[in-house]
Amino acid sequence: MQALSSVERGYDLLAPKFDHTPFRTPETVLDATVAALAELGPFEDGLDVCCGTGAGLLALRPLCAGRVTGVDFSTGMLEKAREAHPYASWVRADARALPFAGGFDLAVSFGALGHFLPAERPALFAGVHRALRPGGVFALPIGTPPPVTSLAHWVLLGFDVAMRVRNLVWRPPFVMYYRTTPLTAVRDDLEAAGFTVTGVPGRFGILLARRA
Incomplete structure (x- = not known):
């Protein structure tokens, strides 16, 4: 049923068991992201883009002194996120049209890029850029492609x-x-959206994009 549904409906159906699947962001990726960002703070308010059931909040919470917010378009995933992280704020929205303007110092997104066609990434990244305050950082872990x-x-x-x-x-x-999110293409799209991009070497290929 999930495979024959839309993305939104598929994740609504998957939400009750999502945290028990391999698709939930592993702790190793969350820990590596926190380590990469720890020296760039302190941060006040944080945003998890395409938050799913809220695993990314485990990275935002120790880094952000203010509020943390998750945004996703799956009602089912947001319901599970609210149960697991009652301290956070939750917004239902399409990430291609984020409803924020200059309200955050840090944004993260884990494992969601595969749900956007390459032609959709500019709108996604423009929305994140708009959501950040000047000097804000967007952290985007991308798995390194396995060898052929x-x-x-x-x-x-x-x-x-x-x-x-x-x-x-x-x-x-x-x-x-x-296979639609090579590091070089994602970096180019981030720079086109107005970010200054640096990379953190390692297994996860974390891109750090800063708004001027």
């Missing part, structure tokens, strides 16, 4: 091919691709 000789490479390629075939023959589409 690895099993993981072919598994991800096979998944993307299967998704493209599914979206050709079935509506509504379910956008989720693993």
Whole structure:
């Protein structure tokens, strides 16, 4: 049922069990992000873009002295996030049209880029840029692509091919691709949105984008 649904409906259905699946952001990625950001603070208010059930709040909370907010377009995911993190604020919105302006010092997003086609990234990044105060930072961990000789490479390629075939023959589409977000292309889109971008070397390929 999830696979034949829209992205929004699919995540509404998945929400009750999402934290028990491999798709939930692992602690290693959250910890690496906190470590990369710790020296750039202090931060006041933080935003988790495409927050899902709220795992990213575990990274925002120790970094931000003020309020922390999650935004997602799945009602089901937001309901689980509210249960797990009652101290936070939650907003239902499409990340391609974020309803914020200059209210945050730090934004993060974990594992969501595959749900946006490359042509949609400029709107996403422009919205994050608009949501940040001058000097604000957007942290975007992106997994390093596995080598072509690895099993993981072919598994991800096979998944993307299967998704493209599914979206050709079935509506509504379910956008989720693993091979549409190379680091260089994402960096270029961030810079086009007005960010100054630096990278943190390591397994997760964390991009740090600062608004001037």
